[in-house]
Amino acid sequence: MNTAVSYENELLLKTVQSFLEAEIYPHEEEVDRAGEVPLELGHQIEQRSKEVGLFASNLPEHVGGGGLNYTAMSVVEREYGKTSHALHSWIARPTELLLACEGDQIARYLDPCVTGEKRELFALTEPEAGSDVMGMKTNARRDGDDWILNGSKHFISGPIMPDFAIVFAATGIDETPRGPRKRVTAFLVDVGLPGFDCSEGHKCVSYRGYKTFQLSFNNVRLGPDQILGEEGRGLELSGKWLGMGRIWVGATCCGKAERILEMGTDWAANRKQFGKPIGSFQATGFRLADAAIGLRTADLLVADAVKRADEGRMEDMDAAMVKVYCSEMLNKVADDTVQIFGGMGLMEELPIQRLWRDSRLERIWDGTSEIQRHIITRAILRPLGA
Ligand SMILES: Cc1cc2nc3c(=O)[nH]c(=O)nc-3n(C[C@H](O)[C@H](O)[C@H](O)COP(=O)(O)OP(=O)(O)OC[C@H]3O[C@@H](n4cnc5c(N)ncnc54)[C@H](O)[C@@H]3O)c2cc1C
Structure with missing residues (x-):
C-alpha cells in the first residue's frame, strides 16, 4: 500500500x-x-x-x-x-x-x-439445499418467452422487507465432462408478483434484529427480461460476489475480534483475584497473547486477499482461506474472552455475551468452515487429477 x-x-x-x-x-x-x-x-x-x-x-x-x-x-x-x-x-x-x-433492468x-429506494435479497439457500447448492429444487421452466418459477428459499437475510430478490433456480441440465450438472439461472423477482410469497422467517440469536426471510414461488410468471446475466450462467455470475462476500466476513471478524480483545485486556488488567490482576496469571495472559497473534495473522490474510482482488487475481481458495481462518480466529477470541470474564462474561449486563453470540454465525453463513476447507482441498488436489 x-x-x-x-x-x-x-x-x-x-x-x-x-x-x-x-x-x-x-x-x-x-x-x-x-x-x-x-x-x-x-x-x-x-x-x-x-x-x-x-x-x-x-x-x-x-x-x-x-x-x-x-x-x-x-x-x-x-x-x-x-x-x-x-x-x-x-x-x-x-x-x-x-x-x-442490462437495458431497462438498470433503472x-x-x-x-x-439510491436506497429499493432493497434486494440474495436468494440461494433452500431448506433442503444449504451447503449442497446443486441440490436446489427451485426451478424455472420455459413457457413461450416466459419462465414459470416454483420452489422455496430460506435463511435469506436483510435488514428490512425487500423490494425484490435475486433468485437462483435450475433451468435445465447440462452435460459436462464430470457428468450431468444443473443449469442455474439468476432471476430478478419482484415482491408482490402473483405466486411469490416473502415473509419473515426464523429468528437468529446472532445479530438479533437482522431479519431472515422465507421465500416461496408457486407458478410465478417471469418475463425474459427478468433474467440477470445470461440464462444458465447464474452460478458463474454469483461466484465472484460470493468470494468477495467471504473476504468481507473475514474483515468484519477482524474488527469484532479487535473490539473483544480490547474488552478482555481491560478486564484482565483490572479484575483482581488472589490479590493480583487475573492477567498476571499465565493461563489468562496467554489467552490475550494468542488472540493478538491470531488477529494479526487474520488481518494479514485479509490484506493479502484484497490486494489480490484489486489486482484481479483473487482465486476461490484465497477467499475460502480468509473466511475459515478469520471466523475461527474470532470464535476462539470470543470464547476465550468469555472465559477471562468468568461468570460476568455470560451476564446480560455486559456486551461480551452479545459479541460472543454474534461471532458464532460467522463460521456458518457465506459457506460453513467445512465447505471452505473443501474448496481449499479441491484447489490443492484438482491439479493432480485427484
Ligand atoms: C442468519 C443467516 C443469514 C443467511 N443469509 C443468507 C442469504 O442472504 N442468502 C442465502 O442464500 N443464504 C443465506 N444463509 C444461508 C447460509 O449460507 C447457510 O446456512 C450455510 O451455507 C449452511 O447451510 P445449512 O444451514 O443448510 O447447513 P447444512 O448444509 O445442512 O450443513 C450442516 C452441517 O453439515 C456440514 N456439511 C454439509 N455438507 C458437508 C460436506 N460436504 N462436508 C463436510 N461437512 C458438510 C456443514 O459444514 C455444517 O456443519 C444465511 C444463514 C443464516 C444462518
Whole structure:
C-alpha cells in the first residue's frame, strides 16, 4: 500500500469510526434486547450514511456508488464488523451482481438500490439445499418467452422487507465432462408478483434484529427480461460476489475480534483475584497473547486477499482461506474472552455475551468452515487429477 492510499484510507477510517460512534453504537444494546431495529432508526442510519457518502460505497462511481476499491472496502467492513449486522446493514452495500443489469433492468433494479429506494435479497439457500447448492429444487421452466418459477428459499437475510430478490433456480441440465450438472439461472423477482410469497422467517440469536426471510414461488410468471446475466450462467455470475462476500466476513471478524480483545485486556488488567490482576496469571495472559497473534495473522490474510482482488487475481481458495481462518480466529477470541470474564462474561449486563453470540454465525453463513476447507482441498488436489 503506498503512502497516498494509506492517507486516504486513514481519513475513510476516521469517517466510519465517527459515524459508528454517533449513529450505531448507542443503539446496539436496545436493538439486541428488543430483537428489532425500529424502522425510524433504520431509515435514519440509511439517510445519515448517504449524507457522509458511505451508502453504496462499494459500487463504482459510474453507477452512482462510492467507488471504493477492495482495499478501501476492507477498511470499512473491518470497522462495521465491530458492531451488529442488524444495524450496519442499513448502510447498504448493494450486491455487485446488480452490475450485470442490462437495458431497462438498470433503472428498475440497479439505480434504485444505489439510491436506497429499493432493497434486494440474495436468494440461494433452500431448506433442503444449504451447503449442497446443486441440490436446489427451485426451478424455472420455459413457457413461450416466459419462465414459470416454483420452489422455496430460506435463511435469506436483510435488514428490512425487500423490494425484490435475486433468485437462483435450475433451468435445465447440462452435460459436462464430470457428468450431468444443473443449469442455474439468476432471476430478478419482484415482491408482490402473483405466486411469490416473502415473509419473515426464523429468528437468529446472532445479530438479533437482522431479519431472515422465507421465500416461496408457486407458478410465478417471469418475463425474459427478468433474467440477470445470461440464462444458465447464474452460478458463474454469483461466484465472484460470493468470494468477495467471504473476504468481507473475514474483515468484519477482524474488527469484532479487535473490539473483544480490547474488552478482555481491560478486564484482565483490572479484575483482581488472589490479590493480583487475573492477567498476571499465565493461563489468562496467554489467552490475550494468542488472540493478538491470531488477529494479526487474520488481518494479514485479509490484506493479502484484497490486494489480490484489486489486482484481479483473487482465486476461490484465497477467499475460502480468509473466511475459515478469520471466523475461527474470532470464535476462539470470543470464547476465550468469555472465559477471562468468568461468570460476568455470560451476564446480560455486559456486551461480551452479545459479541460472543454474534461471532458464532460467522463460521456458518457465506459457506460453513467445512465447505471452505473443501474448496481449499479441491484447489490443492484438482491439479493432480485427484
Ligand atoms: C442468519 C443467516 C443469514 C443467511 N443469509 C443468507 C442469504 O442472504 N442468502 C442465502 O442464500 N443464504 C443465506 N444463509 C444461508 C447460509 O449460507 C447457510 O446456512 C450455510 O451455507 C449452511 O447451510 P445449512 O444451514 O443448510 O447447513 P447444512 O448444509 O445442512 O450443513 C450442516 C452441517 O453439515 C456440514 N456439511 C454439509 N455438507 C458437508 C460436506 N460436504 N462436508 C463436510 N461437512 C458438510 C456443514 O459444514 C455444517 O456443519 C444465511 C444463514 C443464516 C444462518
